[in-house]
Amino acid sequence: MRTLVHLSDLHFGRVDHSLLAPLRELVQRIAPDVLVVSGDLTQRARAEQFEEARAWLDTLPGPQIIVPGNHDISLYNVFRRFVKPLERYKRYITDDLDPAYIDDEIAVLGVNTARSFTIKDGKVSRDQLDTLRGQLANVPASVTRIVVAHHPFDLPEHFEERDLVNRASRAMQAFSETGVDILMGGHMHASHAGSTATRYEMSEYAALVVQAGTATSTRGRGEVNSFNVLRVEPMKVEIDRYGWDVVHGHFEVVDTDKFMRTGNVWTPHNDGLMAAGL
Numbered sequence: 001m002r003t004l005v006h007l008s009d010l011h012f013g014r015v016d017h018s019l020l021a022p023l024r025e026l027v028q029r030i031a032p033d034v035l036v037v038s039g040d041l042t043q044r045a046r047a048e049q050f051e052e053a054r055a056w057l058d059t060l061p062g063p064q065i066i067v068p069g070n071h072d073i074s075l076y077n078v079f080r081r082f083v084k085p086l087e088r089y090k091r092y093i094t095d096d097l098d099p100a101y102i103d104d105e106i107a108v109l110g111v112n113t114a115r116s117f118t119i120k121d122g123k124v125s126r127d128q129l130d131t132l133r134g135q136l137a138n139v140p141a142s143v144t145r146i147v148v149a150h151h152p153f154d155l156p157e158h159f160e161e162r163d164l165v166n167r168a169s170r171a172m173q174a175f176s177e178t179g180v181d182i183l184m185g186g187h188m189h190a191s192h193a194g195s196t197a198t199r200y201e202m203s204e205y206a207a208l209v210v211q212a213g214t215a216t217s218t219r220g221r222g223e224v225n226s227f228n229v230l231r232v233e234p235m236k237v238e239i240d241r242y243g244w245d246v247v248h249g250h251f252e253v254v255d256t257d258k259f260m261r262t263g264n265v266w267t268p269h270n271d272g273l274m275a276a277g278l
Helices: 017-030 047-057 078-082 087-092 126-136 168-178 271-276
Strands: 002-007 034-038 064-067 100-102 106-110 144-148 182-185 192-195 208-211 226-232 236-245 250-262 265-268
Touching (some): 002 017, 002 106, 017 250, 034 106, 034 182, 047 087, 064 106, 192 265, 226 250
Parallel strands (some): 002 034, 034 064, 182 208
Antiparallel strands (some): 100 106, 192 208, 226 236, 236 250, 250 265
């Protein structure tokens, strides 16, 4: 089994600083095999915001798979936005925009969906999907394959199609061909875990989608600050969502989802039903 901590939408420059120490201490206690951060490390891509984010990330365990979000590209500085869109991100966070962690149980691959030509939307390119295919080409079938991006490839039905990353359908086809198991993302500041089968009708394939809320931003959009902990086994994934308890001043588990894999299809798992043989 492998344990992943999934943080997203930190938004340094507009964080609730009272959350940083409790979150750091809890992540250190969980001691994940991999720490995932799915974008929007900063609020306005300023140097001091990246510096603050980097300093805080350095207090957390590794290895770390980090991808940028749309807020990590300068908004108002036109030169930086279109000529050097991720220069500060690469200077302070990582210059690897296709990060990967692979061991004998999991393969965690980052995909950069942030683009300078749009304010908040994202995109995945053919070249990126080809890179993904190459990264997974020699990965054994027994290894659980995980893709991390800022913008979502799937969301619950009440979200609009435009909330998905551009070329999501094309990406899903590539994911089905390469046997991607789990899609991790952020952007919406809304927690969610579910199967892609509802939106994408694909023969004998359905990935598990895990969306994280904002871990530290003051812009909760109606949801408390939260993050995910995934416990990944070859045929089973358990996801704990931790939410901020304002009264007691700590993060606690507020929800747990379980999913099982049959072939290349991930579906919700209910302990009670399984125990009853239903």
